[in-house]
Amino acid sequence: MRACIYNRCSTEExxxxxxxxxxxxxxxxxxxxxxxxxxxxxxxxxxxxxxYRRSEYQKMLEELEQDLFDLVVVxxxxxxxxxxxxxxxxxxxxxxxxxxxxxxIDRKFYTPDDNLLTGIxxxxxxxxxxxxxxKIKNAHKRRQExxxxxxxxxxxxxxxxxxxxxxxxxxxxxEAYRLAFAMAEEGxxxxxxxxxxxxxxxxxxxxxxxxxxxxxKMLYSPRxxxxxxxxxxxxxxxxxxxxxxxxxxxxVIEDALPPIVSAVYQQKVLEKIETRTARNHFSNYTRNMxxxxxxxxxxxxxxxxxxxxxxxxxxxVKKEKVIAWKCSTxxxxxxxxxxxxxxxxxxxxxxxxxxxxxxxxxxxxxxKEALIAETLExxxxxxxxxxNKKSIYKFQKKLDQxxxxxxxxxxxxxxxxxKDEEYIxxxxxxxEQIENLHIxxxxxxxxxxxxxxxxxxxxxxRQILNDGVVRQAILKIIxxxxxxxxxxxxxxxxxxxx
Numbered sequence: 001m002r003a004c005i006y007n008r009c010s011t012e013e014x015x016x017x018x019x020x021x022x023x024x025x026x027x028x029x030x031x032x033x034x035x036x037x038x039x040x041x042x043x044x045x046x047x048x049x050x051x052y053r054r055s056e057y058q059k060m061l062e063e064l065e066q067d068l069f070d071l072v073v074v075x076x077x078x079x080x081x082x083x084x085x086x087x088x089x090x091x092x093x094x095x096x097x098x099x100x101x102x103x104x105i106d107r108k109f110y111t112p113d114d115n116l117l118t119g120i121x122x123x124x125x126x127x128x129x130x131x132x133x134x135k136i137k138n139a140h141k142r143r144q145e146x147x148x149x150x151x152x153x154x155x156x157x158x159x160x161x162x163x164x165x166x167x168x169x170x171x172x173x174x175e176a177y178r179l180a181f182a183m184a185e186e187g188x189x190x191x192x193x194x195x196x197x198x199x200x201x202x203x204x205x206x207x208x209x210x211x212x213x214x215x216x217k218m219l220y221s222p223r224x225x226x227x228x229x230x231x232x233x234x235x236x237x238x239x240x241x242x243x244x245x246x247x248x249x250x251x252v253i254e255d256a257l258p259p260i261v262s263a264v265y266q267q268k269v270l271e272k273i274e275t276r277t278a279r280n281h282f283s284n285y286t287r288n289m290x291x292x293x294x295x296x297x298x299x300x301x302x303x304x305x306x307x308x309x310x311x312x313x314x315x316x317v318k319k320e321k322v323i324a325w326k327c328s329t330x331x332x333x334x335x336x337x338x339x340x341x342x343x344x345x346x347x348x349x350x351x352x353x354x355x356x357x358x359x360x361x362x363x364x365x366x367x368k369e370a371l372i373a374e375t376l377e378x379x380x381x382x383x384x385x386x387x388n389k390k391s392i393y394k395f396q397k398k399l400d401q402x403x404x405x406x407x408x409x410x411x412x413x414x415x416x417x418x419k420d421e422e423y424i425x426x427x428x429x430x431x432e433q434i435e436n437l438h439i440x441x442x443x444x445x446x447x448x449x450x451x452x453x454x455x456x457x458x459x460x461x462r463q464i465l466n467d468g469v470v471r472q473a474i475l476k477i478i479x480x481x482x483x484x485x486x487x488x489x490x491x492x493x494x495x496x497x498x
Contacts, residue, residue, distance in 0.1 A: 001100075002439060003031050004040035004069040006060055008079045020045065023075060030104045031073055037436065039069050039443050057081075064093050068443075071100045152228070155205040157218065158260050169258045176202045177224065177260045180215055185269045187276065190216045219273075225266050226259035227252055296479040297349065303327040304486040304494070306339045315343065322347065327487075344487055350475055352493050357478045372465045376458055392444045399437045406430050 005027045009020040024043055031038050040063065042056035057080075060072070072094065074080050081087050094101055094110075101110035152161075158177045159167040176197060183193050190212035197210060204210050210218075222229055230251045233244055301310035310325040323346040329339035406427065413423045486494040 001036045001071045002039045002069040002443075003036040003071040003073050003102075004042065004060065004063070005031060005038060005073045006042045006044070006057070006080060007075070008044040008054075008057075027073060027075065027104065036071060036073075037439055039439075061090070061093060064097055064099060069099070071102055073102045073104060076103060076105045156223065157205055157210070158223075159257055165256075167257050169260070173202075174260045176200075177218065180219060181224075181261055181265070181269050184219055184273055187272075190219075219266075220270065222252070223257055224260050225263040226255050226257045227263075228256040229253075296476060297325065297346065297482075297485070300482055301325050301344070301349070301485045301487060303329065303339055303341045304488045305341045308339070310344070310487065312346075315345075317345070325349070325487075341487055341489060342491060344493070349485065349493065350479065353478060353482060353495060354475055356495055357481070357497065371470060372462060375465060376462055379461065380454075380458060392441060395437055395441050395444070399434065399441065402430055402434050402437070406434070 005024075007020065007024050007027055009023065020043065024041070028038060028041070040060070042060045044054050044056040063069075064072070077087065080090060091110075102108075103110060152165075155161070156167075158170060158173045160170045161167055180193050180197065183196070184190075188196075193215050194210060194212040197215070202210065204214070218224065230253070232250055295312055298312065299309060302308070303310065306327065306329045308328045311328050311331055313324055313326055313331075314321045315324040316322075324343050325346060326343045327339045327341045330341065332338060409418075409423060409426055409430065412418045413420070418426075481498050482495060483498050484496045488494065
């Protein structure tokens with residue numbers, strides 16, 4: 001039989017070194033000893049209580065509906081899941097697709113007669129996990145309340161860990177941290193801070209770019225002045241999700257880290273950031289649209305009649321929502337008392353820009369094919385590497401040899417060189433090897449089909465890139481070169497390029 005193995009380390013074993021590795025090897029040995037063929041092996045490191053987060057488990061459920069294997073092999077029920085609901089969902093899929101389940105710790109196949117017993121085991125496993133979750137949560141909270149540990153599980157920019165819960169300043173990173181505060185105080189936004197820091201060679205602990213979102217979190221974090229805030233979230237076993245806790249339940253450890261800036265200075269910078277955010281907040285059409293905004297055309301489209309900027313909105317055209325730009329005077333005062341200039345559709349504005357601009361666009365279009373070719377080459381390398389060709393050829397050659405051997409054996413029987421009993425034993429051995437090879441080759445050819453499908457998909461991607469994506473990218477570059485667009489009453493668009 002074709003077997004798939006599902007391996008997951010239980011909670012009790014997680015502390016043991018190489019527990020999962022041992023289980024993976026052990027399960028393979030058991031399957032091979034039974035004379036089955038391993039065609040799939042799913043190895044999982046996630047918790048057994050949250051099946052939707054377990055990618056390998058989800059992959060196995062999907063492939064359960066395909067004719068890839070006949071048998072699922074697991075160590076015990078709690079390796080599959082510790083949720084009674086998920087257990088019955090799995091069983092339903094198993095029965096519908098006529099697959100078997102072998103639990104090797106019990107050395108037996110699952111049968112419908114075991115339904116009650118296995119159901120009770122699944123409920124007990126779920127209850128065990130629930131109790132374990134409560135104990136871990138309680139122990140974790142007590143540690144935090146006693147302030148016996150900082151619970152910082154990853155390296156933090158600005159500090160180096162020298163021993164358990166003991167950190168010292170990394171002077172180079174701390175200086176970059178202070179510089180970020182100074183830039184924010186000057187009025188620079190987080191995108192600008194991230195860009196300038198990257199250009200200065202400032203990198204994260206892992207050596208990558210520190211994004212604007214990360215810089216924002218770092219500047220707002222109380223760690224900057226040495227405090228650590230814990231118990232801000234809690235895992236809910238029933239929903240299998242984390243939930244935010246009210247501020248009254250947070251646990252704060254003052255002076256847990258050497259400070260990078262003072263608490264007073266940090267508060268002063270954050271107040272300045274909040275002041276700027278409040279002034280630029282888009283409410284009741286009061287935002288200053290003469291500056292660049294969220295969209296490519298923000299602050300560029302103006303009414304030739306009243307001189308006011310156009311604002312982005314959505315309108316219904318033939319029962320479909322499309323992006324349109326409307327005069328801000330019209331939006332504030334209406335058509336009767338305000339401005340009567342036309343609404344323009346974003347799609348039509350972009351098409352007009354594309355037609356008008358012919359300068360650098362030709363250069364971009366010439367590079368289009370090279371760009372598409374490079375993209376497809378990377379995709380092919382990532383997704384479509386075909387490693388089965390040589391293996392299929394090798395096994396096919398072996399299969400041909402066995403077929404010839406079978407013919408020779410038959411000839412020897414006819415020539416009375418061997419006896420009937422000898423022929424039956426030898427022929428059966430050869431036939432078993434042939435059948436096994438057929439199964440192996442079939443699996444590999446399925447992989448080969450995946451490779452062919454991948455090639456076809458790349459052709460589709462080429463078409464998509466050719467039809468729209470590259471054109472959109474070029475259009476985005478052209479739009480950045482637009483300085484001002486005036487909408488006239490007769491429907492004309494007057495476009496000024498930089």
